[in-house]
Amino acid sequence: MNELSFLGDTMRQLLSGVPLTVELTIISVSVGGALAIVLSVLRASFAPFASFVRFYVFALRGTPLLLQMFLIYYGLGQFDTVQHSVLWPFLRQPYWCAILALSLNTAAYGSEIIRGGLQSVPPGSIESARACGMSGLLLYRRVILPLALRQALPAYGSEVIAMVKSTSLASIVTLMEISGIAYAIISETYRALEVFLCAGLIYLVINFVLTRAIASLEVWLNPHLRSATS
């Protein structure tokens, strides 16, 4: 009975961290996803930016997210210009530092995934769009990106799921999302096994729902890949 009530209590506390975990994921996946699209388009179509994007991806994929979060949280404040900038009210808060680190990090992975999608767009589709008078952003918006993003979606789904798990690193800059709460409970009770199992279960459920949602999105976006129904 005592055991059960401990587990129930732990669950209740951990669940209170779910909104923050979900919020961190949604915001950083959205911001990072938008940035990923911009980066991959820049890399594909604007030669002067290509090496910048390559370096960005190299740097952010090549270093641990943990380190990036530390650098942003503890490092940025050391620069006077940052301290006096309009962004300081944001950058002094762990919440925005975590969002920034997560977004920049997922943008690097995401831009590589979308780059693969861009390469898979049939040249004939681009050619016929150009023959119809499309160019520049219109061509990207109406033909290239819709095809590239559909192609990239399965791989991007994995990235989103990885991001849910990456939000757990926000606990090291003091955010009380699921993992942060788990550490706090353990430091009081020393019952690591039960607490981590409960936290793991919550992450599993979140990612299960997410996997299903992404699969439905794939089906919904790709009616042309299903066999004809008529």
Add this chain to the structure above:
Amino acid sequence: MTPAIVIRDLHKSFGSLEVLKGVSLDAAEGEVISIIGASGSGKSTLLRCIPLLELPDSGEIIIGGETLRMRSRHGRSEPADTTQVNRIRGTLGFVFQSFNLWPHMTVLQNLIEAPIHVQKRPRAECIAEAEALLKKVGMAEKRNAYPSHLSGGQQQRAAIARALAMRPRALLFDEPTSSLDPELVGEVLQVIAGLVAEGRTMLIVTHEMSFAAEVSSRAIFLHAGRIEEEGHPKQVFGDPVTERCRAFVARHLNR
């Protein structure tokens, strides 16, 4: 009357390979010109240069009296005004050998895409017109199908309708039936013949000699980047002047 398409002294090289060596061509309003020639003679390149899908190194392209303005940058020629290029492209319906419909859009969406987003015409008007065009090419009941669910012949007919939806001044066909199964060629040629009967201006690159002889008002034989022979299809297909054209036609009619 101003000719629909004028090409003057067009030159185009890919690296050291000179593909077009000074091609000049006038297409009067309502004229149907078929272009024949061996593989690699530059037929596609010539056709693709007209809407600047391929950038010529030199020469002039005049569509409906309007010269496509080019400029030279870093030793390469490029369009001086991309807005002009996009507008002119809209007036030239291009039909590709491999159809090139947009796979994520239904047939109807393929047809209304450019009229709405490039030509900024009202959506309702574009849909009504697209439906009429689909009816004309015999694709009305496939309006909501995706290209991947269609046969090659159906895709090509949809692609022709898509080109027509831009209300083009002229149509450019690059081997429209070459990637079709033999039994599907007829339905596409029939649609093209219907457009000829409407009096549309067309340039058709094709290996369908008898069809070309039947529908075109002029035939052009291209060899190694030059117009080797040009004239009435009866003459070019039936009694060619040049030895090369004679050999080419003989080879193709006997297939």
